[in-house]
Amino acid sequence: MSFMRPLGNTGLTVSALGLGTVKIGRDKGVKYPNGFTIPDDRAVVELLAQARDLGINLIDTAPAYGHSEQRLGQLMSQRQEWIIVTKVGEEFDNDSGASHFDFSPEHVRRSVERSLTRLKTDYLDCVLVHSDGNDLAIIEQGTLDALNDLKKAGLIRATGMSTKTVEGGLATLQHADIAMVTYNLSHHDEVPVIEQAAADLKGILIKKAFASGHLDDNIADPVQESLNQILGTAGVSSIIAGTINPRHLQENVAKARQACQP
Template structure:
């Protein structure tokens, strides 16, 4: 997408209503208000040891900046990143400069990625979680994070019992973080996460519905969750409509995070989200 391909070239961070059409709806996530469609940013910073069906090149700063402006014009305010997403946090810190107030930033703690070794490492000790949040604040060039999730390695219950969530709650009380939770990997962990934390990031697809009880429980508790892997990391694009209908039928779902570096995909996802929710 070139600058000249947009009728509303991105010059400043203010949203231009109508420029991006359509405008996605928003839902409550605790004290936050988030767009029902969130923008995932793995591809902003990492293209090795990923689960996507096709290889891709990491976009340059101009491409990412235009995509971010398009997202904002479409009404998308939730952006999802993580230390494990390579250079994603650092790039967002530079590219969102001057527009922090327009975004709800979700990042994570507990997992880091070694680009040289193409592998992740995990540390959920209180010291490591605190250090991770401090690094994210620096990289994202902000003095607060809207959402921080523990980036589970699959041992959800052990993580919850190990003090990592207590550390995030301490940082929340200190004003560093506004909402805390877990990006879980097991149905048991999903349920425990919505019971114990402000929110959780859960998986839901037409084929995988094991986390659905946790979504229902979140609604019972007056909470809401974020969803990931709506189309199985891009392996089931033909299911996007069905997946969104399933997701947004739940009162306990605040937003579905879908990653893309393709402007037309972003427009299509936003149009579909608006059609389903409208």
């Protein structure tokens, strides 16, 4: 498998490592082992330039990531060079630090229109439902149908859900283009979703590949081991890894490229 991979049958090609951007927009209520400071505009511009130089073309954001979408819209140059993934369903209040969810079709449309404005673009490459864990109930509400309608209207190129259950992941593959699932050295529960996606030529994005920073200290190089396992699994399109540390970004890409070697 090469570093650049098809995102299922969407026609989009993505880097095996994507840049997650929660840390450029939100520092409340996030589950990381160490604290961090939201980087200033110059640092974000440099991080985006570094990511592109390293061959990353996939960027992951969400309304629930605080000011992430607005900052990307302001600071991202060459929009056409990026595959942008954003979400609907989870809303985050920067003042209170609390999240709430709205999966209604009306909210989906409003959220997508707001993301287009914030990101200063006339299309979104991929929009995922940000599940609260009730994956099947969300699908039954028509949330993915609403996204698929916006895809037909030309506002979105691919649809899917960031799921939390195997049943939800499998159902998402029946109704949409992509599932985002958790997969790491200690969490293999959702592998059946990846296997189904490989069979159906659907896209798979991986979250929590490094267990949100909580990796096994008993392994010599847990990041390399994680990347080898995940990127060696048929059906995986890309891993979304959030970092604002330039050295970590460079190391992660080098290790991801090594994991993609035949």
